[in-house]
Amino acid sequence: MRNGLIFFTGLFAAVLLSWAGIVLSSHAQLGKLTPYFDENEGKAFPLRPSGVAGQGQLVYDDLNCAVCHTQQVRRPDFGSDKARGWGDHQSVARDYIYDMRVQLGESRLGPDLANVGIRKTPYDSEDLLKLLYSGAGTMPPYKFLFEKRALAGRQPSDYAMKLRGDLAAPAGYEIVPTARAQALVAYLLSLNQAYEYPEARPVQPAAAKEGEHK
Amino acid sequence: MSDQSPVDPRLQQPGASDESLLSAHEKELGRKPNDGGHYRLLPLVLLFVFSGLIFYAGTYLNHYSGRYNASIFNENAHPSGAKVAAAKIDPLVLGKRNYEQVCSTCHQLNGQGVAGIYPPLAGSEWAVGSPDRVIRILLHGLKGPLTVEGKEYGQAAMPAFGQVAGSGYNWNDDRIAAVLTYVRQEWGNKGEAITAEQVAAIHTKESSRKEWSQDELKALP
């Protein structure tokens, strides 16, 4: 490796090759994915999230929730995702095209959230706000997303949290979720990958059908 | 300081000079796989290992890459020759939706129409009658006096819905077939379903023309 020019060209080519091979060719396949129009429903999927949900995703992003929660459902025969009620079918690329910052997640210290907006026993915003305020198990409390306001004689706000026991606000105070908390909850409730795209449908194992060697 | 043993961790002595390190290794590169007629074992072993890895890699890629298809998310899948089939359209669902959004404006949700102006579809002999006529009505529209269940209509013209010149709707053949099927099987109507192929055949035959009149339609079988 004496010739400097060839060496540097080789180094650059090595990284360029992997970038072109993985990132560029994925871009050709995924970079301009469009929504899928369903004739029966008369709608295009994925549905566009609301603006508040988009704000909520930014809150999710800066709190780095993706460290403990994933948002990708694996297919039913690969892990227990379906059995745990996290989703009926595999998440596919089209589910994420409207996400500004895709939050696939690093690890599962907590449950997967891809379909948390449509769980079998559904959450509503009050449940989620309570969860954020108090934490649960290994999930920490996020009290800084809430404000403690003095009542000073006026009526409690419509948005005040209804908490009991140790968590309840001291006398003369109310706990109100901040705009960030409400946006985050709106985002969580918008998480819905229920629509089954053609590419997400289960596949018959080809080897069984074709009888070729595996 | 100078009487520290060679392995004193506080001051490790060099085992070789940098220059000799460079030149010794340069000489190493001149070694050939065979020394004095005997092959060195290591290059052969490494060659076999490398080839084995490439063979494994190729086989694995062949089986589990899904032919690098953008729609294959399951590595066990192999792309079939056919296009990925879209979801089958249920004609009654599609037809009902279109009827409720468009047709019900005049013919009403209950298919009764408006007396004297818009003919009913529920129980109408035209609606459950000859497919040839009813397809043409939807494709090109209907104008002029019309007798349905003994009553006279004719004040309002039915617009063209097909992909024909002058049509404001440009419905494709699938949609026309779906709506007709829905109309022929709703509100107690017992007509046969109409397929997109039937619509397509008539569409091709008739292409563009002005609205049909009752007499022209009655002339058809």
Next chain:
Amino acid sequence: MTTASNEVSEIDANARFPLSLLIASAILWLILSGVLAILNFAQNLSPSFLADCSWFTYGRLHAMQETAFIYGWVATAGFAVALWILGRLGGSPLRSLNWTVVGTIFWNLGVTIGLIGIALGDGTSISLLHLPDYVQPLLLVSFGAIAVTGVLAWTGRQHRATFAAQWYAVAALFLFPWLFSAAQAMLVWFPVRGTLQAVAAGWFLQGAWTLWIAPLALSAAYYLVPKISGRVIPAYDFASLSFWTLLVVGGWTGGRHLVGGPVPAWIATIAIVSCVMLTFHYAVTAINLRGAFGKSSISLKFIAYGVLAYVVGGFADAATAMRSVSEVTQFTWVSVAQTQLANSGAFTMIMFGAIYFLVPRIANQAWPSASLIRGHYIAALIGTTLLVGSLVVAGIVQGRDLANPATSFADLSAHVRPWLLAATASQALLVLGNIVFAIHFARVVVAKPTVTAENLFSQPPVMEASVS
């Protein structure tokens, strides 16, 4: 100019201040990241710990700890050792060292601002790119300022022949800016659409390890093993193939963490195949660097552990990439364990070995205390092994619990808890060892040398090739 009779020369004297600055920064970042890691582990054990302060919420603390470790310790230690090696093997004093000093100051400034930014909520959620967008260009430019010295040391070298240590060091310094800028463009400045972000982020993550961090560690190992033992690298004619295998194949492992994920299957398949192909590189590395084992030199003891961690980590990577294993270990502490094995095991231990060897040469001063060095070695050895081991077990327990749909998350965290306790304790041991290291280093650099360089070191012998 290093002649055959002098171990140190003006090359080392010239570089004394910039390298000391880099190493001092590196050690401070190492301790800071270690403390942040202890706090982060503690939050796993007691979730309400520090949770009321938004600066130290779990997610942000995790991002801060990772950033301080990689952009703080790994980057600056890697710079210091790479520049030192390139200078010595280049045969003439390093040029543009003023740029290196300025670059180091701005790099440290950038990382500091970045950490505060993450605490305040400006960080991204991209693994290894958590820094806020406003410091990323600053870091890119500072990297260039420091790296230019190393590249010039290669292009302006005295000897035509080059050695494996130089290839690896130059590769690391040259390739990281391309990786970093491409990742910034695709993820921060002009974000790509949908899961393509995950593919690009995976490419950057794997590229940072295979094209930046691993080459820095290998450069130091390839230099120090023959340098200290006095024997040539055994299968040196394969070193070049091993080098190019790492660089060419390494970047293709980008989809490694996307097995079963919302990307086309071929991306994960190529990553798995590449991880398996890389075992060739790890095998040749093990063969070439086996001279580190069984030696009494303290640097070689550190490096031996690092090489072992590197090779074991490489084979473990290939094994856990397999889909059948991934099904259980994905999204668990096993991935964290692998990262720790690579960063704390391989890279950090090799850097410790290199620093213990090079500091007397730039400071003209022996380390004051042998027992502090041995103490650091024991702490690092036990701490790293225990950390990786307990995280692996935690991950396997977690993986099996996740695979069983009847197991609730409450039960899962109860099962994993004792292993996380062990991991926290081992992280604390590591930080303790590193504090000892920091104090020791401070003593060396502030002390005035009492003897001249020529009298400090013995004459380096001439290395013999295995054939004449």
